[in-house]
Structure formats: structure tokens, C-alpha cells
Amino acid sequence: RYAINLNVRGIQPSATLRINETSNQLRAEGRDIIKLGLGQSPFPVPERVVEALRNHAHEKDYLPVKGLKPLREAISRYINRREQMRSTWEDVLIGPGSKELLFMLQLAYYGDLLIPRPSWVSYAPQARIIGRSVHWLPTHGENNWQLTAEELDIVCRDDPSRPRILILNYPSNPTGCTYTEDQLLELAHVARKYRIILLSDEIYGEVHFEGRHKSIARYYPEGTIVSTGLSKWAGAGGWRLGTFIFPPELRPLQDAMAIIASETYTATSAPIQHAAIAAFDGGPDLDEYLKQSRRVLKVVGEYLHKRLTAMGAVVQKPEGAFYLFPDFSGFREALAGRDIKTSQALCQALLEDTGVAILPASDFGFVPDHLGARLAFVDFDGAVALDLAGGQYADRALDDSFVEEACPRLVTAMDKMA
Numbered sequence: 569r570y571a572i573n574l575n576v577r578g579i580q581p582s583a584t585l586r587i588n589e590t591s592n593q594l595r596a597e598g599r600d601i602i603k604l605g606l607g608q609s610p611f612p613v614p615e616r617v618v619e620a621l622r623n624h625a626h627e628k629d630y631l632p633v634k635g636l637k638p639l640r641e642a643i644s645r646y647i648n649r650r651e652q653m654r655s656t657w658e659d660v661l662i663g664p665g666s667k668e669l670l671f672m673l674q675l676a677y678y679g680d681l682l683i684p685r686p687s688w689v690s691y692a693p694q695a696r697i698i699g700r701s702v703h704w705l706p707t708h709g710e711n712n713w714q715l716t717a718e719e720l721d722i723v724c725r726d727d728p729s730r731p732r733i734l735i736l737n738y739p740s741n742p743t744g745c746t747y748t749e750d751q752l753l754e755l756a757h758v759a760r761k762y763r764i765i766l767l768s769d770e771i772y773g774e775v776h777f778e779g780r781h782k783s784i785a786r787y788y789p790e791g792t793i794v795s796t797g798l799s800k801w802a803g804a805g806g807w808r809l810g811t812f813i814f815p816p817e818l819r820p821l822q823d824a825m826a827i828i829a830s831e832t833y834t835a836t837s838a839p840i841q842h843a844a845i846a847a848f849d850g851g852p853d854l855d856e857y858l859k860q861s862r863r864v865l866k867v868v869g870e871y872l873h874k875r876l877t878a879m880g881a882v883v884q885k886p887e888g889a890f891y892l893f894p895d896f897s898g899f900r901e902a903l904a905g906r907d908i909k910t911s912q913a914l915c916q917a918l919l920e921d922t923g924v925a926i927l928p929a930s931d932f933g934f935v936p937d938h939l940g941a942r943l944a945f946v947d948f949d950g951a952v953a954l955d956l957a958g959g960q961y962a963d964r965a966l967d968d969s970f971v972e973e974a975c976p977r978l979v980t981a982m983d984k985m986a
């Protein structure tokens with residue numbers, strides 16, 4: 569006889585992995601499924617990074633819990649170069665994916681967890697698994713789904729000294745929106761006022777379409793932990809490597825997480841850590857890879873934005889990452905006629921009728937009857953797209969005809985959805 573921990577009972581497996589499995593199963597049954605559910609980079613891992621992995625395949629030792637020193641040094645150099653920070657290698661913690669690090673942070677930290685609505689699918693279930701409650705902070709589509717400094721202040725002012733952690737993710741999964749420097753400055757000001765710990769989830773920081781991504785750590789260095797990894801900008805999601813960069817002020821929190829790591833996964837595997845050095849050290853070839861992948865994602869995102877808007881959905885133009893978060897409320901009456909009243913039912917019907925797999929807004933913190941959904945625009949041949957972008961299209965402005973040529977499945981998805 570046994571019982572399941574009450575915190576876990578009733579939780580479904582992670583929404584993104586669930587939709588991926590359902591899509592694969594339907595494909596295996598012969599259905600043509602267009603997978604816009606799982607947010608995985610469509611691009612191949614850069615060749616230099618693959619080569620570094622190959623060169624270290626023989627490395628078999630357990631590595632230090634916080635990570636390989638040369639990798640921690642490379643990540644510190646990377647973040648200092650990118651964000652004009654002054655981190656040292658000791659501020660860096662490596663883990664098997666930033667998802668695991670986020671979970672360990674929740675285990676190690678005592679205090680309230682604040683997350684904007686909508687937010688990535690795993691923050692809230694992770695909190696639930698360890699029995700922590702979540703305080704959702706409202707954001708609005710008209711306002712590009714950005715958390716305002718004022719809303720943050722309202723939540724904190726009644727009990728100013730309560731320990732709190734805020735997870736801010738930009739460019740955002742699920743909305744594709746990001747923050748301006750001024751907005752980050754204002755949020756940093758409120759965070760400092762209430763001594764909030766800020767977990768800045770910048771896993772899409774390199775997948776930023778216009779100008780440069782800037783970290784809020786520039787404006788609130790003493791209270792910000794930056795989270796990033798290899799999954800989204802180096803195409804290596806399945807390799808599982810994430811990293812947190814802490815301010816020295818939060819060293820006890822970093823140490824507490826390392827204790828948890830030492831009693832759970834021990835360390836990320838050695839070949840992956842060696843390969844990650846090549847990714848974080850960068851170089852002209854990686855700059856070009858990033859430049860071309862951003863160009864491709866931007867033009868694809870804008871094409872889909874246009875198509876969804878023409879269909880009558882309300883959707884923000886993506887500024888980064890590879891997601892769109894359309895609102896289908898305008899179809900509420902028509903959908904109710906088919907007994908579709910929740911985002912879950914909407915996505916289920918779409919999958920059954922058209923074979924297009926997307927995720928319901930309820931997986932991102934919304935009430936069930938908010939008729940929104942997240943669409944990950946990654947079901948295209950990224951190798952072909954990069955080749956087109958970097959090869960015969962390198963000097964050409966990418967436009968809709970490029971999308972139609974390189975991403976026929978996405979175009980089909982739009983035709984079917986319409």
C-alpha cells in the first residue's frame with residue numbers, strides 16, 4: 569500500500585511535454601500534426617559546439633557540484649561582456665537545465681513567490697510540488713503583457729518587509745513581449761525598495777529581434793539572479809544545461825542550492841559542460857548563427873502575427889523568443905455554439921479538427937474560460953531556414969515569400985486555423 573504526496577496528486581505532467589507526447593502519438597497513428605506546442609529551438613546546435621561535445625565525449629568524471637571552473641569563468645566573461653556586469657566565476661552556478669535550477673531556487677528560498685500572469689508553464693507547478701503558494705500579478709494584452717512597477721508596488725506595500733521573490737521572464741514565454749530599459753529601471757526601483765529577490769529568466773535573451781536585450785541586473789545588481797542556458801539560443805534544449813549568475817550578496821542562497829544539488833543530481837555531465845564553454849565563449853561564427861536565427865524568427869513571427877490578426881485574433885507582435893499569445897475571445901459566441909467554452913476545449917477541438925497543436929492559456933495561469941492560447945512557431949525545418957538565411961538569402965531582406973518557401977508547415981497551420 570502506498571499514497572502519493574498530496575502536493576503532487578492532481579498535477580498533470582508538464583503541459584508542454586504533454587502536448588508533445590499527444591502530437592507524437594497522433595502522428596504515429598498517421599495524422600498530419602503541426603506541432604506548435606513545444607517551445608524547442610528549430611535550429612541545429614552550432615557546429616563548433618557539437619565539435620566540443622564530441623571532443624570531450626570520453627570525459628567521465630563527476631564534476632564539482634557548482635560546475636566546471638572553466639565553464640563558470642566562460643559564463644562570467646559572457647555576462648560581463650553582454651551586460652557590463654562585474655561578476656566573477658564564483659557567482660556562477662551550473663545545472664542540468666535552468667528548469668532544475670528554478671526548482672532548486674524554490675526549494676532553497678523562504679518567502680512568497682510572485683509571478684506575472686501569464687507566465688511560463690512550470691513556475692507555478694514547481695511551487696505547488698513543494699507546497700508553496702503563488703501570487704499571480706496581473707498584466708494586460710493592451711499593455712504588451714508587461715508587469716508595471718505600480719502593480720508590483722501595490723502587492724508589496726501592505727507588508728513591505730515580507731521576503732519575496734519575483735520571477736521576471738523576458739523576452740517572454742508565452743507572449744514574445746519584452747521590456748524597455750525604462751520599464752526595467754522602474755521595476756528595479758520597486759524591487760530595491762522592498763528588497764525583493766529578482767529571478768530574471770533570460771533564457772531567450774539572445775533571441776531578441778530589435779536592438780539588444782538588456783538585463784534588469786544592470787539596474788538592480790545586488791538583488792538579481794540572471795538565469796540562462798543553452799536551450800533556446802544554441803538549439804541544445806535536450807542537452808540540459810542551464811546557469812544562474814548570482815550577485816555576491818546572495819551567495820548563501822547559491823550555496824543552499826548547491827547543497828540540494830549535491831544531494832540530488834550531483835553535477836551536470838562533463839561533456840555538455842565542456843561543449844557549453846564553446847557556446848558561451850562565442851565568436852564570429854556564433855554571432856552569425858545568432859544574427860541569422862533572429863532574422864528568421866522575426867520574419868516568421870511577424871508573418872504569423874499578420875495572419876492571426878487577419879483571422880480576427882487579438883495578438884501582440886513578437887519582440888523576441890518564438891511565441892505568440894493570441895486571444896480568441898472575439899469568437900466566444902461562435903465557439904459557444906459548438907460547446908467550446910474554455911481554452912482547453914478550444915485547443916482540443918483545434919487539434920482534432922485541423923491537426924494544429926497549440927497550448928491553452930489556462931496552462932499559463934489564466935482562468936479556464938479565458939479564450940487564449942500559446943503558439944510556438946517552431947515546426948519548420950530550421951536547418952533549411954538557417955541555410956536559406958545564411959546562404960542564398962544572406963543579403964536579401966527576408967519577407968513573406970521567404971516564410972512561404974522555408975516554413976510551408978507554418979503557412980499550412982495558418983490556412984487550417986483560418
Ligand code: PLP
Nearest residue numbers: 665666667688741771797799810
Ligand atoms: N524558462 C522559460 C521561460 C522557458 O521557456 C524554458 C523552457 O521552455 C525554461 C525556463 C527551461 O529551460 P531549460 O530547462 O531547458 O534551461
